[in-house]
Amino acid sequence: MNSNIVLSGSELFKNHLTCDHSVPQKGGSKEIEFDGSWMQAKRLSSYYEERHSLLKEQRTEKLGNLVQGIWNPEKYLIEFEREMGKFWSNMGFVDHKRKWLFPEEALFLMESNMLEVTYNDIPLSIEEAYNEFMSHGINLEEYQVYCHLRRHGYLVRRHQPLATDYEVSIKLNQHVTKSRKRKRKKKEMNRNIDIVDENINHITDGVCEEGLSMPVEKQRKKNEEECDITEDDDVDDDFFVSSDKKISSKTRTSDICGFTIDNNEEFIEEGLICDKNEKNQNKSKQFNNPVETEFDSLHCDINKFCSTKTSPKSSLEQTKWDFSKIIFPNIANTDYVTVNVPLKQYLPEGIRIEESCEFNVLEHQSKYSLPRFDPVNPNDKDLHFSYADWVKTKTTVSASNWKEYKIKLKKAQQCVEKDSPADILWQGEVTPLTRPEDATSAANILSKLQVIQVFDEEILKREIPTELASSFKISFDVFLPDAKFKKTDPGKPNHRVCITRSTDDVPNLKDIHENTLKDGVPVHWAVLDNGDVAFYSFQQLNLPIDITIG
Amino acid sequence: MPMTSLISVKMSLFVTHGKVFVWDTDDVMKLREDYRIVGNLVGSLPRAPRQNIQLGLPLQLAPDEVTLLLEKGFCELLESVKLSSQIDDDRLKQFTDMRQTSYQQQIPLFIGERRKEINQHRHKIIEGKKAKRQKLKQDGEHDENDEHDSIEEREDDFNIDDIAIPSIKPEQAIVQLFTESPWKSRMTSIHKEWQYPESDSDKLRYAVFKDLWEKKYYLTSGTKFGGDFLVYPGDPALFHSFYIAVCIPHHDKLTALEIVTLGRLGATVRKTVILCSICDNEVYYTSLQWTGIT
Numbered sequence: 001m002n003s004n005i006v007l008s009g010s011e012l013f014k015n016h017l018t019c020d021h022s023v024p025q026k027g028g029s030k031e032i033e034f035d036g037s038w039m040q041a042k043r044l045s046s047y048y049e050e051r052h053s054l055l056k057e058q059r060t061e062k063l064g065n066l067v068q069g070i071w072n073p074e075k076y077l078i079e080f081e082r083e084m085g086k087f088w089s090n091m092g093f094v095d096h097k098r099k100w101l102f103p104e105e106a107l108f109l110m111e112s113n114m115l116e117v118t119y120n121d122i123p124l125s126i127e128e129a130y131n132e133f134m135s136h137g138i139n140l141e142e143y144q145v146y147c148h149l150r151r152h153g154y155l156v157r158r159h160q161p162l163a164t165d166y167e168v169s170i171k172l173n174q175h176v177t178k179s180r181k182r183k184r185k186k187k188e189m190n191r192n193i194d195i196v197d198e199n200i201n202h203i204t205d206g207v208c209e210e211g212l213s214m215p216v217e218k219q220r221k222k223n224e225e226e227c228d229i230t231e232d233d234d235v236d237d238d239f240f241v242s243s244d245k246k247i248s249s250k251t252r253t254s255d256i257c258g259f260t261i262d263n264n265e266e267f268i269e270e271g272l273i274c275d276k277n278e279k280n281q282n283k284s285k286q287f288n289n290p291v292e293t294e295f296d297s298l299h300c301d302i303n304k305f306c307s308t309k310t311s312p313k314s315s316l317e318q319t320k321w322d323f324s325k326i327i328f329p330n331i332a333n334t335d336y337v338t339v340n341v342p343l344k345q346y347l348p349e350g351i352r353i354e355e356s357c358e359f360n361v362l363e364h365q366s367k368y369s370l371p372r373f374d375p376v377n378p379n380d381k382d383l384h385f386s387y388a389d390w391v392k393t394k395t396t397v398s399a400s401n402w403k404e405y406k407i408k409l410k411k412a413q414q415c416v417e418k419d420s421p422a423d424i425l426w427q428g429e430v431t432p433l434t435r436p437e438d439a440t441s442a443a444n445i446l447s448k449l450q451v452i453q454v455f456d457e458e459i460l461k462r463e464i465p466t467e468l469a470s471s472f473k474i475s476f477d478v479f480l481p482d483a484k485f486k487k488t489d490p491g492k493p494n495h496r497v498c499i500t501r502s503t504d505d506v507p508n509l510k511d512i513h514e515n516t517l518k519d520g521v522p523v524h525w526a527v528l529d530n531g532d533v534a535f536y537s538f539q540q541l542n543l544p545i546d547i548t549i550g
Numbered sequence: 551m552p553m554t555s556l557i558s559v560k561m562s563l564f565v566t567h568g569k570v571f572v573w574d575t576d577d578v579m580k581l582r583e584d585y586r587i588v589g590n591l592v593g594s595l596p597r598a599p600r601q602n603i604q605l606g607l608p609l610q611l612a613p614d615e616v617t618l619l620l621e622k623g624f625c626e627l628l629e630s631v632k633l634s635s636q637i638d639d640d641r642l643k644q645f646t647d648m649r650q651t652s653y654q655q656q657i658p659l660f661i662g663e664r665r666k667e668i669n670q671h672r673h674k675i676i677e678g679k680k681a682k683r684q685k686l687k688q689d690g691e692h693d694e695n696d697e698h699d700s701i702e703e704r705e706d707d708f709n710i711d712d713i714a715i716p717s718i719k720p721e722q723a724i725v726q727l728f729t730e731s732p733w734k735s736r737m738t739s740i741h742k743e744w745q746y747p748e749s750d751s752d753k754l755r756y757a758v759f760k761d762l763w764e765k766k767y768y769l770t771s772g773t774k775f776g777g778d779f780l781v782y783p784g785d786p787a788l789f790h791s792f793y794i795a796v797c798i799p800h801h802d803k804l805t806a807l808e809i810v811t812l813g814r815l816g817a818t819v820r821k822t823v824i825l826c827s828i829c830d831n832e833v834y835y836t837s838l839q840w841t842g843i844t
Contacts, residue, residue, distance in 0.1 A: 006648065007726050009655025016724040017663070023598045030790050034783035047787055048583055055607055056575045059596040059729060064721030073633070111594035113727060119633055122645050125728035126593065127573050127608070130566050131630050140569055144592060151594065151602045502773040529773045530569075531590035531610040 103133035155479040502529040571608040573730040613746040614759040800827035
């Protein structure tokens with residue numbers, strides 16, 4: 001052991017007792033010129049001395065205050081038993097009842113004198129940790145940015161793709177989180193940690209998986225061991241119906257994509273844990289037949305529904321609806337439509353209908369139809385139509401085929417042109433974009449002139465990035481420090497960070513736009529230069545259109 | 551006065567995933583004071599880890615700096631070996647012994663501290679005890695005479711010094727979290743081939759770096775000022791930089807826009823922009839000065 005750096009017991013004691021936690025101030029005026037004077041030399045030497053004493057200090061801490069962690073080189077994670085310290089609420093994750101930390105989190109805690117990581121029962125030094133931790137899933141640059149943000153006080157997590165608005169609106173994210181936790185509950189015999197692999201794959205793939213689709217290929221057939229409910233996971237136990245092996249009586253119906261599915265044997269989940277009381281019961285069940293986890297994928301991913309093993313046909317056969325008895329009336333090309341009375345069992349209570357209903361189509365239409373588009377009608381002025389104003393002034397021509405239409409349209413336009421003094425402009429090959437009659441307002445003309453549409457947020461949201469083809473991948477989600485932060489449900493991050501080196505190329509506009517995922521969270525680019533971090537971000541700016549009321 | 555080293559022991563630079571770090575405090579000081587290599591501190595400061603104003607070890611070196619140090623023979627480059635999965639009994643024993651002796655050494659020190667504290671507050675303690683006994687007396691029976699009291703009071707003086715202070719538990723011992731690895735002298739290291747500079751632009755950059763360094767300047771990274779290097783006449787902590795060095799191949803064409811950009815930049819930050827290029831193995835420096843026409 002290198003005795004230069006190992007402090008003896010007495011030194012340790014003295015060191016810890018008299019530890020000064022102040023940070024030397026940076027600042028003060030610098031010299032203007034190097035003149036080799038004694039004053040300058042003195043200043044320099046005192047600066048060096050201060051620096052030396054500052055850097056020479058060792059890390060000391062009470063043994064009881066340190067959390068002990070164990071480095072696992074196969075999974076590149078740190079495991080620890082007792083949780084202590086305030087960091088558990090916003091770092092790390094639980095898997096198979098074991099608590100894990102990511103390497104960057106663990107290394108940061110080591111540098112903050114809160115954690116001691118052992119390997120083969122010997123604690124690792126920071127130098128050894130630098131060598132060991134930075135290989136898989138996280139590299140040195142990412143770690144330096146992570147540290148920088150954490151030191152400022154932000155809560156930084158690895159990037160997780162969020163639920164899109166659509167998925168939130170149909171509450172898919174709630175279903176998936178629960179099934180994710182269900183998957184964690186199922187333990188394997190040989191303790192293969194799939195979730196951990198998936199987490200790592202999330203990051204190293206560099207592909208943003210839209211939505212919460214769980215790749216079916218990654219699910220393996222698992223055997224049951226113990227369930228894995230910890231207090232940390234907010235599992236809504238009532239959600240799942242408990243079932244045992246011989247399930248047939250308990251059926252599960254769920255409406256997905258309009259299909260009604262009855263429980264086939266294949267869909268049945270075995271050994272689903274309902275509440276903690278049944279934990280022990282399920283422990284003893286060692287299932288030999290593999291659990292069909294395809295059902296999980298149904299919850300997780302609507303798109304994959306159609307590709308499940310069971311054919312939709314067989315499920316349709318068991319539906320409650322008998323389409324031979326349900327008749328849809330024909331409402332085309334008839335003056336009168338007859339509708340049969342629906343079966344009473346499907347009607348809500350308290351509604352009475354006559355025997356058969358007859359409708360007069362035209363009468364019905366005139367009563368309920370929407371007002372037609374009338375270009376000449378002045379009442380339209382206050383209404384906001386989805387088409388632009390200038391469409392109204394278009395000449396409407398009726399014809400029975402394209403050729404006739406074109407001829408008639410040309411004639412109509414020519415008639416119009418004759419009246420205007422500016423019609424000379426239309427005689428050549430190059431014609432103006434707007435017509436005199438378009439001059440209803442300045443905004444109108446501008447919208448007609450906008451051959452190239454202004455790129456705005458709406459257009460961005462409409463495009464669905466299927467894959468982040470750019471080489472820049474988002475590394476971290478950053479959250480503002482918040483006591484209410486829950487790492488199982490962090491919500492939308494306040495910022496996202498993408499990491500590049502100063503020697504790399506500047507991202508082009510395509511990369512910048514693609515990187516801003518649809519939920520409008522600003523993306524910051526962290527540029528590293530041998531340890532120096534600088535943040536840059538790009539903002540969408542819409543130039544205002546100057547319209548004078550005309 | 552800066553330290554001058556008469557010993558020609560080479561300093562060790564450690565390569566970790568392509569980046570070079572210096573872990574030894576003395577080496578870090580020597581690099582700056584004697585060899586004008588500045589580098590970047592990237593670790594958390596042990597005494598105040600949650601701030602970004604002053605960082606601590608390790609020192610990260612730029613590739614140019616590393617190549618220079620290797621060329622001049624001041625340092626050697628090492629790569630640490632991966633931790634083996636076999637349990638090294640010898641090392642484990644050394645470590646546990648160290649912790650144990652440290653713990654044993656600390657027990658009397660803790661006790662000494664505690665005793666000092668007690669002595670500081672002895673008056674308060676005595677008063678507290680008296681008050682307690684008064685209270686008990688009043689609550690209890692009144693058949694104790696004054697003589698008895700005085701004996702008890704004298705006993706108090708003894709008790710203060712004889713208060714038993716228990717030994718600290720192992721968890722309360724102070725331990726050291728090593729920044730630099732303590733096993734290095736026994737660790738086998740591999741001397742690695744250092745490949746920088748490789749590309750033409752890197753070679754140009756390194757040549758400029760070396761030339762400026764040999765002219766006794768201090769050099770740091772210039773990306774925050776739009777250039778390759780910042781050139782200081784003295785230690786960057788004490789002096790402002792004079793030049794922003796931009797490396798450009800000698801026969802490259804520069805557009806007027808680029809020259810205006812650089813000129814403007816230099817004028818705004820009050821530094822001179824120098825364009826550095828190599829022709830016939832010699833480094834040429836061209837400075838830009840932004841003036842108006844009067």
